[in-house]
Amino acid sequence: xxxxxxxxxxxxxxxxxxxxxxxxxxxxxxxxxxxxxxxxxxxxxxxxxxxxxxxxxxxxxxxxxxxxxxxxxxxxxxxxxxxxxxxxxxxxxxxxxxxxxxxxxxxxxxxxxxxxxxxxxxxxxxxxxxxxxxxxxxxxxxxxxxxxxxxxxxxxxxxxxxxxxxxxxxxxxxxxxxxxxxxxxxxxxxxxxxxxxxxxxxxxxxxxxxxxxxxxxxxxxxxxxxxxxxxxxxxxxxxxxxxxxxxxxxxxxxxxxxxxxxxxxxxxxxxxxxxxxxxxxxxxxxxxxxxxxxxxxxxxxxxxxxxxxxxxxxxxxxxxxxxxxxxxxxxxxxxxxxxxxxxxxxxxxxxxxxxxxxx
Ligand SMILES: NC(=O)c1ccc[n+]([C@@H]2O[C@H](COP(=O)([O-])OP(=O)(O)OC[C@H]3O[C@@H](n4cnc5c(N)ncnc54)[C@H](O)[C@@H]3O)[C@@H](O)[C@H]2O)c1
Ligand SMILES: O=C(O)C(=O)C[C@@H](O)[C@H](O)[C@H](O)COP(=O)(O)O
Ligand SMILES: [Zn+2]
Numbered sequence: 051x052x053x054x055x056x057x058x059x060x061x062x063x064x065x066x067x068x069x070x071x072x073x074x075x076x077x078x079x080x081x082x083x084x085x086x087x088x089x090x091x092x093x094x095x096x097x098x099x100x101x102x103x104x105x106x107x108x109x110x111x112x113x114x115x116x117x118x119x120x121x122x123x124x125x126x127x128x129x130x131x132x133x134x135x136x137x138x139x140x141x142x143x144x145x146x147x148x149x150x151x152x153x154x155x156x157x158x159x160x161x162x163x164x165x166x167x168x169x170x171x172x173x174x175x176x177x178x179x180x181x182x183x184x185x186x187x188x189x190x191x192x193x194x195x196x197x198x199x200x201x202x203x204x205x206x207x208x209x210x211x212x213x214x215x216x217x218x219x220x221x222x223x224x225x226x227x228x229x230x231x232x233x234x235x236x237x238x239x240x241x242x243x244x245x246x247x248x249x250x251x252x253x254x255x256x257x258x259x260x261x262x263x264x265x266x267x268x269x270x271x272x273x274x275x276x277x278x279x280x281x282x283x284x285x286x287x288x289x290x291x292x293x294x295x296x297x298x299x300x301x302x303x304x305x306x307x308x309x310x311x312x313x314x315x316x317x318x319x320x321x322x323x324x325x326x327x328x329x330x331x332x333x334x335x336x337x338x339x340x341x342x343x344x345x346x347x348x349x350x351x352x353x354x355x356x357x358x359x360x361x362x363x364x365x366x367x368x369x370x371x372x373x374x375x376x377x378x379x380x381x382x383x384x385x386x387x388x389x390x391x392x393x394x395x396x397x398x399x400x401x402x403x404x405x406x407x408x409x
Pocket of ligand 2: 184188190199200232284288289291292295371
């Protein structure tokens with residue numbers, strides 16, 4: 051087992067990464083204050099892993115909430131089901147919520163924990179590659195609004211993150227590719243050597259080779275933990291974790307949540323950010339092509355959906371959370387491994403990229 055720490059002073063927490071961790075009660079117990087535990091999961095993950103977690107937590111009074119699967123259910127109505135269950139079972143302020151599932155479950159459980167009786171503890175047990183490398187770490191929680199992704203939410207950190215890499219064995223290939231999008235993101239924004247390693251090992255990563263995938267999870271979490279520790283509430287540098295997301299979130303909202311997976315939209319969105327960085331003369335054509343090839347090799351889309359037009363992007367991107375005083379700010383690359391968040395770009399570069407879609 052490997053361990054990392056998200057360093058946030060008295061709210062610091064461990065990330066445990068390894069095989070068989072779902073059975074290890076001793077990793078969870080130090081982070082559970084009372085007798086009551088509420089496991090929140092979805093109806094795909096429940097039949098796979100809920101009973102095992104129930105056995106691990108047999109010392110506690112355990113309530114489980116099984117939500118419908120998928121991004122389309124990351125909304126108020128589903129969130130309400132968590133509150134209804136907690137109140138129905140008389141869970142008090144010392145309860146601990148546990149998110150067992152992918153990023154949708156993690157984001158909603160975290161938000162429920164932030165709100166229930168004004169804040170209770172929660173633990174992340176991510177079971178998708180994407181949630182293991184990204185969403186379970188850093189405390190961004192929330193739900194979608196028809197007008198924009200993750201528009202309602204809170205920064206609220208978990209007490210611990212438990213990554214059992216064995217859970218990836220049941221993950222469909224499309225979801226593996228979606229997770230690889232966020233892994234590639236870390237290489238693009240922060241670590242050129244890691245990007246090279248991903249390029250060299252893509253086939254093994256897609257096949258979930260245990261040694262390779264554990265290394266990729268570890269490096270991804272280490273980068274995320276470092277960025278979050280430097281800027282927990284996205285006042286500055288944390289926004290680099292949003293590479294490709296301004297375009298990607300527009301794709302998700304346009305297509306209807308759940309039609310494109312988050313990681314797929316981020317894959318195509320990162321290509322648009324790369325194109326813009328090259329258009330601005332910051333990234334060489336060779337580096338742009340190389341990065342695009344890595345994204346394609348991960349099994350991700352590299353072009354936006356055919357029906358989506360430039361004005362759709364402009365409209366949906368105008369509500370992005372990085373917009374300040376009406377000014378669009380984007381995460382762009384100065385070179386591979388070095389990202390910048392800026393509104394100071396020549397608007398014609400964006401015009402050119404948007405004019406090129408669908409061609
Ligand atoms: N909070 C953050 O920092 C952050 C970061 C990245 C993404 N996100 C959010 O995370 C969400 C995407 O997360 P996701 O890709 O995990 O999607 P998801 O939660 O929808 O899970 C993907 C699918 O995999 C299934 N699944 C989960 N674990 C499985 C397993 N072990 N075996 C088989 N099937 C399994 C789920 O039921 C679902 O059908 C988006 O809502 C995105 O906005 C948040
Ligand atoms: O943790 C972050 O910060 C990120 O931006 C990680 C992203 O991968 C993730 O999709 C996040 O939910 C996007 O945040 P948002 O603030 O743009 O909704
Ligand atoms: Zn993301």
